Amino acid sequence: MLINRDLPDLGYRFVGTDNELGGHRAAAHAIARGARSIVVLEEDLPITTIDHRIAGFRRAMAEAGLPVPRGSIMRVPTRRHEHVALPWQPQQAYQVARRMLRRSRLPDAVVVGNDYFALGLYRALEEHGLKVPDDMMVIGFGDHPFSAFLSPPLTTVRLPADEIGTIAVDLLLEEIAGGRNARPLKQLIAPPPWSNAAPRCAPDPPPARPAGRLRRRHAARAPARPAPGRGRSLRAGPRTTARRATRLCARRPRCDSCRCGRSPGR
Template sequence: MAGTRRRTLRDIAETLNLSVNTVSRALSGKSGIGKETRALVRAEAERIGYVPNSLARSLVLGSSMTLGLVITNPSNPFYAQLISSIELRARAQGYSLLLGVTEESADNEARAVESLLRSSVSGCIVVPVQAGDEHWRRLGAVGVPTVLLNRDLPELGYRFVGTDNELGGYRATSHAISCGARSIVVLEEDLPITTIANRIAGFRRAMAEAGRPVPRGSVISVPTRRSEQAALPWQPEQAYQVSRRMLRRAKLPDAVVVGNDYFALGLYRALAEHGLKVPDDMMVIGFGDYPFSGFLSPPLTTVRLPAEEIGNIAVDLLLEEIAGGGSARPLKQLIAPTLVRRQSTAAVLRTPAAVRRTAR
């Protein structure tokens, strides 16, 4: 309502006949305040509609109490979970979040850094585009602590936390082999980033350890819409088209490991159109464990990513950097993903897929 004055700590203090300092300590959860006094202060703050003045607080503390978060694609379910966990963890420590989206563009990344600098953020959590590190060096040069998330830039020497994607690719492939697959194909997005390269490395390691050959064409790139506009959601269409071409091969794989669960949707449709069943004719393993994955028919075996744990660790690392006390934690932390076993890899009596298709 026009003319309404913003309520202050002094209003609460005068009503309860307390000092402003006591009211402030009660609302911020500081020690030395009795339970009864704390309850009275909070009740009065709620009654009058008191809202903390974050600008005044930042002036007192010498900090904006704002963390920057820069990611590539918020429509990616993994990053959506990360945003949620980071925001909750930061809020619990009294920080707000300033979000920037790069869409895999170095130009957008540069603009995000300019915005962070203008906003005087206390620190920053970043999923880098991996097209250079000059933007992030600027933050370090002016004393803004930065933690890298999921994609590393080793030359910077910044703290890093992310999924162990190499282990994820290894576990997915090893599981397919344990279920009887001899030939395995990988469908992966066509972006030159370490997360994809690491998953493929895990696939190759598992195949080598099992003595399985990796013929040319075993890793198939899916040309997704992210090459044009990375902020759009993943679409199954590109994986569907690539899968249709793969299914024209004379020799089909026993299993396919896909780089994300959306690709599994496209593969499922292509297999159904070719009269092939999962897992009888071809096993499918996803990556991500998105909300729909357990509701596919059959439910999808997939690699679950530790989004919440990574987000929490990233905030804790950043706050330790901001406090300037250092950290006993390793400079680089990789968090293991979890293989979620479902019916898309149920062990069956396996005959080469090409033979099964011809027998129909």
């Protein structure tokens, strides 16, 4: 059983996201909002999921009658061959985005192969004084939890992870039971419908001030503030010091220490 990455030569059962449809939706979303030039940031790795997303992007551009010039697909160096906890690093996408922003003509939109690449792209755009989506649209892939906390929230293609897991477990149970499985050998699950990425979660609002009786109760528990001059030292400002010095000079016959401007007398 293969999940979300197909190996056609093996002939195993496969359940995964329809990445070709996801890439098509991402590009079509940008085209519907006025984008005429789109750049794709994808991981530099020859696997079916990436190839299918790029194929969907090309299909959307062809359906809209838009060209795909050389340089429209930029590869982000992969880190899957290294011993790292996360193969998708924003740093590599940041460097690729900086190279893209040095072009004389910038794209209207950028489609990234995963939301982690969008982190590096957001930073590069901010350093160049460009705003999302006013100056450039950014569309992610994966709907990671942090995408809703970016500013602005990232428009991203959601993956049918729950449905894929449910179907995969059902297939495995049927295989273990030895029953005849009439389902197709390969099942592609379409990404859920999405619009212009309303955040699925938002930060908790700040706690509100207690109102009414609760506010009075908090005030009663709070320690009383000492009155000025009683158990509390007040620092005098420059105006207060000048006034105090003037009064002293008016009362005393000589002034040796203050800076009021009066000449000391005898």
